[in-house]
Amino acid sequence: MSLTVLRQASANIKLPIYLDYQATTPLDPRALEAMMPYLTEHFGNPHSSTHVFGSTSADAVERAREQVASLIGADPREIIFTSGATEANNLALKGVAAFEYEHHKGRRNRVITVVTEHKCVIETCKHLGRDGLEIVTLPVNDRGFVDLGELADVMNDETLLVSVMGVNNETGVIQPLAEIGALCREYGAHLHSDCAQAVGKIPLDVNAMNIDLMSISSHKVYGPKGVGALYMRRRPRVRLLPMTDGGGQERGMRSGTVPTPSCVGFGEACAIAEAEMESDNERLAALRDRLLEGITASVEGVSLNGDRTRRIPGNLNLSFTGVGGEQLVEALSDLAVSTGSACNSASVEPSYVLMAMGMGSERADASIRFGIGRFTTEAEIDYAIQTVAEQLSRLRGEK
Amino acid sequence: MDCYLDYNAEAPIKPAVCDAMRDAMAQVGNPSSVHGYGRQARRAVERAREQVAALTAAQPGDVIFTSSGTEANNLALKGTGRGRLLISAIEHDSVLGSATDASILPVDGDGLVNLAALEAALAEDQTPALVSLMLANNETGVIQPIAEAARIAHAHGALLHCDAVQAPGRLSIDRAQLGADLLSLSAHKMGGPQGIGALILGDGVEIEAQLAGGRQETGRRAGSENMSGIVGFGVAAELAEDDLADVARIASLRDRIEAEISALGGGLIGNRVPRLCNTACIAMPTMPSETQVMGFDLAGVAVSAGSACSSGKVGPSHVLKAMDIDRGLASRAVRISLGWRTSVGDVVRVIDVWTDLRSQGCGGSAGHEV
Numbered sequence: 001m002s003l004t005v006l007r008q009a010s011a012n013i014k015l016p017i018y019l020d021y022q023a024t025t026p027l028d029p030r031a032l033e034a035m036m037p038y039l040t041e042h043f044g045n046p047h048s049s050t051h052v053f054g055s056t057s058a059d060a061v062e063r064a065r066e067q068v069a070s071l072i073g074a075d076p077r078e079i080i081f082t083s084g085a086t087e088a089n090n091l092a093l094k095g096v097a098a099f100e101y102e103h104h105k106g107r108r109n110r111v112i113t114v115v116t117e118h119k120c121v122i123e124t125c126k127h128l129g130r131d132g133l134e135i136v137t138l139p140v141n142d143r144g145f146v147d148l149g150e151l152a153d154v155m156n157d158e159t160l161l162v163s164v165m166g167v168n169n170e171t172g173v174i175q176p177l178a179e180i181g182a183l184c185r186e187y188g189a190h191l192h193s194d195c196a197q198a199v200g201k202i203p204l205d206v207n208a209m210n211i212d213l214m215s216i217s218s219h220k221v222y223g224p225k226g227v228g229a230l231y232m233r234r235r236p237r238v239r240l241l242p243m244t245d246g247g248g249q250e251r252g253m254r255s256g257t258v259p260t261p262s263c264v265g266f267g268e269a270c271a272i273a274e275a276e277m278e279s280d281n282e283r284l285a286a287l288r289d290r291l292l293e294g295i296t297a298s299v300e301g302v303s304l305n306g307d308r309t310r311r312i313p314g315n316l317n318l319s320f321t322g323v324g325g326e327q328l329v330e331a332l333s334d335l336a337v338s339t340g341s342a343c344n345s346a347s348v349e350p351s352y353v354l355m356a357m358g359m360g361s362e363r364a365d366a367s368i369r370f371g372i373g374r375f376t377t378e379a380e381i382d383y384a385i386q387t388v389a390e391q392l393s394r395l396r397g398e399k
Numbered sequence: 400m401d402c403y404l405d406y407n408a409e410a411p412i413k414p415a416v417c418d419a420m421r422d423a424m425a426q427v428g429n430p431s432s433v434h435g436y437g438r439q440a441r442r443a444v445e446r447a448r449e450q451v452a453a454l455t456a457a458q459p460g461d462v463i464f465t466s467s468g469t470e471a472n473n474l475a476l477k478g479t480g481r482g483r484l485l486i487s488a489i490e491h492d493s494v495l496g497s498a499t500d501a502s503i504l505p506v507d508g509d510g511l512v513n514l515a516a517l518e519a520a521l522a523e524d525q526t527p528a529l530v531s532l533m534l535a536n537n538e539t540g541v542i543q544p545i546a547e548a549a550r551i552a553h554a555h556g557a558l559l560h561c562d563a564v565q566a567p568g569r570l571s572i573d574r575a576q577l578g579a580d581l582l583s584l585s586a587h588k589m590g591g592p593q594g595i596g597a598l599i600l601g602d603g604v605e606i607e608a609q610l611a612g613g614r615q616e617t618g619r620r621a622g623s624e625n626m627s628g629i630v631g632f633g634v635a636a637e638l639a640e641d642d643l644a645d646v647a648r649i650a651s652l653r654d655r656i657e658a659e660i661s662a663l664g665g666g667l668i669g670n671r672v673p674r675l676c677n678t679a680c681i682a683m684p685t686m687p688s689e690t691q692v693m694g695f696d697l698a699g700v701a702v703s704a705g706s707a708c709s710s711g712k713v714g715p716s717h718v719l720k721a722m723d724i725d726r727g728l729a730s731r732a733v734r735i736s737l738g739w740r741t742s743v744g745d746v747v748r749v750i751d752v753w754t755d756l757r758s759q760g761c762g763g764s765a766g767h768e769v
Contacts (some may be wrong), residue, residue: 016435022625024429024439032424039417039592045409050692051701053403053530083466083594086612086622118569120612120621219623224424226466226594226625243609245496246469255493257409257471257587259594329433336434363675 015337017380021314021371022169022197023338026372027265028222033384034268035224035362038261046260047249057260064267068229071270072214073205079261080230080253085196086120088215088230091254092192093124095240096213097133102241108160108189108350112136113144114175115356117165121194125163133160142358143307144173159189166198166214170353170369171306172315174202181210190238196220196228200273201281201312208229212238216263222374223269227262230254280374285313287372287381292316294385299392305354305367316370317354323395324363331391335384337370338369402700402748406588406677406738407537407565411738412631413590419634420592423627429616430624440626447633451597454567454636455574455582461600463619464629469493469566471598472531474620475560475581478606481529485520487512487543488721491562494531495717501531509672510541510722517548521555526559534572535565538705538718538734539669540678542570549578558604564588564596568642568739569649569675580604586628589642590739591635595628614635642739649737650676656735657681659750663757666728668719670765677737680719680730683753686760692734694759698752702735 018026038060046061048054062076069076069202082088093111100106113125115137129135138146138155146164155162164175177193184191192213197205199214200221206214214231218224232238232253246255273280296302301321320328325339339351354364370384403411418609423443428436430444438591445459452459465471468491476484486494502520505513512532518637521528530552533647543615549559561579566572567589574582580601587593600606612621661667666682683691688704695702705716719729735749 018427018436020429020434020436024427026427027424032421035424036421039412039420039538043409045405045587045593046629048405048408048701048703050703051405051696052401052699053405053701054408064665083470083625084622086610087466090610090612090621091766118612120610123611123621143471146637217623219429224627225623244470244473245499246473246491246493248492248496249577255496256467257585257591257593259466259587259628261592261593294434305625333435336436338432338434 013379013383016334018336019370019372019384019386020336020368021340021373023371024225025222025373026375027224028269028272030272031223031265031268035261035265038264046258047247050177053196056133061258061262061263064263067267067271068216070273071143071199072090072231073207074231075234076338078232078234080232080250081258082228082254083192083226084228084232085215085217088228089120089194090124091230091240092213093121093128093161093163094243096190096238097128097131098241099239100160102193108158110136110159111163112138112151112154112159112162113163114118114138116140116144116168116353117163118169118194118196121163140356144168144171144195144357145307146175148176148179148183151180155183155187155189157187159187161190161192163192163194166193166195167201167206167312168353169197170351171317172311173306174310174312175210177317178209185210200270200277201314206233218269221269223266224262227259227266281313284372287376287378288313288316290378291370291372291381295388298385298389305357314372318370319363319367320392321366323366325367327395328366328368329387331395332368332387334387339367402745404737404745404749405419405701405703405733406742407734407736408703409587410590410738412592412739413635413638415638416591416631416634420627420631423630427440430626431613444624444626444629447629450633451584451636454639455572457574457599463598463600463616464624465598465620466594467595468583468596471583471596472562473497473576474598474606474609475583476529476531477609479529479558480607481527481558483524483526483528484531485517485528486531489536489718490531490533491537493564506721508722510536510539511672512543512548512668514544514547514551518551521551529560530557531560531562533562535570535675536718537565538716539680540675541669542673542675544742545577545579565675567636568639569646569677571643573603586632586635589639592628592631595625595632601714634680645739646676649741652741652743653677653679653737656746656750660753663754665753668724668732674690679735680732681735682731683733683757683760686756687730687731691756694753694756700749700752702733704733
């Protein structure tokens with residue numbers, strides 16, 4: 001079927017096709033519906049404890065806290081609402097370091113992280129490095145994994161914190177959190193995991209995995225933007241100093257009015273994810289396989305970036321030989337895809353994540369991230385395959 | 400229907416704001432993505448930036464979106480790199496908490512900052528300073544002489560930060576005329592959504608980001624933009640300008656509450672100086688604030704005893720304490736704050752309930768008195 005025929009056959013396809021689910025997910029209509037009462041009649045400030053408008057909002061926030069906690073096997077009291085995963089990552093890393101310095105004179109001084117972490121973890125670690133902490137950045141192998149042996153080699157009794165993401169935002173590769181958690185316990189180090197891309201995509205249990213701090217983003221799990229959470233273990237208690245001072249909301253860990261409608265939408269999105277993760281994943285894996293098989297069957301010189309199996313089903317990161325990344329994105333204008341993380345998408349540098357996996361800059365540059373999700377249809381996948389096939393042959397023919 | 404008179408804690412979201420947010424939430428796209436959906440989200444964010452800038456007669460490029468007024472205040476106080484901080488004793492908790500080493504400027508019995516003390520403090524120490532003063536107090540509505548304070552600050556090479564969270568829709572705000580080098584706003588105090596605020600910078604003022612991460616907000620605040628929140632904020636900012644036409648009505652409603660209640664023995668606080676049109680701080684004879692607010696709540700009237708952030712706390716507010724209001728009077732003060740939806744019916748209702756509570760208080764239920 002040619003693209004023109006497909007186009008006619010699928011008049012209901014909205015172009016460009018949204019295939020950037022790792023940058024942000026559409027808000028699930030059910031989450032929006034849950035939010036609406038709190039954007040209209042239930043407008044109270046959740047911290048107004050003196051009247052029913054306030055307590056109605058506070059009850060809704062607490063229900064949302066339970067929904068978020070439940071998805072990761074946590075206690076609701078361990079959930080601190082933040083403005084997003086970036087703030088949660090900052091709070092976790094800077095907060096733990098600040099507490100250690102204030103109360104233990106920085107006896108534990110080492111922070112171990114991984115080269116493929118999200119920009120905000122890397123930048124926060126740099127910040128901690130300037131403050132005098134020793135930052136150890138581990139490499140990854142060609143499939144995107146951190147090596148447990150290498151991690152064990154750099155762990156010691158001075159290790160304060162290990163920060164490893166659950167799922168990489170560019171490749172979808174899943175890190176072995178449970179094994180890393182066990183290792184951290186051995187050394188009494190805290191494990192922080194940026195799970196912005198993992199929550200609602202893979203089963204997570206903070207207790208089984210020995211995760212002490214976890215960053216969560218609402219808008220990557222079909223909830224609204226502008227809200228996220230930090231999970232903070234209570235037993236054994238993880239202590240940190242807050243970054244934002246003020247009214248002392250969120251158990252003193254994060255001042256500022258908690259946004260009720262956003263929390264409600266976030267909570268609902270987590271509840272939906274908990275109920276539907278398995279069926280979503282089955283469907284997404286089938287779509288992902290269809291996309292991969294469709295593209296490899298019709299295009300030469302395609303390689304998959306990141307491990308083939310230990311990745312979330314909603315991500316496909318492919319490199320195309322002989323074409324440039326920017327050129328590719330331009331040619332694939334019918335598809336809303338990206339060449340790296342959204343935060344870096346204005347930059348023209350090849351992805352540091354793919355480079356860290358040992359790829360040359362040419363292959364890293366010629367990579368495309370296809371992010372598929374809950375609202376992606378088979379017709380959209382077929383259209384995407386056709387588009388890639390036609391555009392690649394056009395680009396290569398031009399040479 | 401319940402009677403809501405706690406606008407300084409939270410203003411109900413305006414319907415046009417809700418509609419705009421609903422549309423924004425139906426769109427997909429991260430404003431930092433380069434594809435069409437990302438660019439569409441980016442346009443929505445930049446349009447809102449213009450709307451928020453216009454509210455304070457600022458340039459769009461000077462607006463940094465934050466997650467709240469609290470975050471904006473934290474960013475202002477921690478991000479300028481000024482080694483010396485001077486703040487008034489009646490600032491919001493987010494300013495007080497961000498500036499624990501600050502010199503505290505006293506206020507007088509009307510709640511006005513002592514400018515002579517500001518001048519003297521700046522003259523005695525030449526360390527580059529940041530002065531932080533709120534435009535209008537959240538508990539009393541008292542308006543500070545910001546432009547004058549800014550002139551003094553600037554004469555000594557200091558920067559002035561102004562927490563203007565309570566002002567939109569109640570006062571017209573011109574950042575440059577106020578002389579504020581940094582100015583904080585919060586959307587949910589003006590009929591916008593919770594979870595979004597802004598810090599507005601003056602010409603040439605630089606700020607160091609407090610959140611590390613992506614290069615959003617021109618490197619001054621990392622984190623994916625809260626697109627729908629920002630869109631709602633933009634609409635609320637535009638509508639806040641319309642609210643200025645409603646100021647006379649709101650003021651007359653507030654004045655009626657004060658006139659009738661004070662005739663029954665209520666003590667008015669902060670009413671002798673210029674203040675916001677919507678705020679009344681009133682002490683009832685004999686009944687403590689906590690008992691009053693419970694009584695109001697049971698009668699379906701929402702008021703508060705101080706700021707929402709500290710509404711779990713006991714003891715008189717730091718604001719009234721700084722004004723040297725008699726401790727007994729301060730412990731019986733309640734804040735009544737009005738806004739865009741407030742009607743004459745609400746006013747009659749709050750006066751009625753106040754009157755009932757007043758007679759209960761006089762009825763010898765001494766057990767209520769803490």
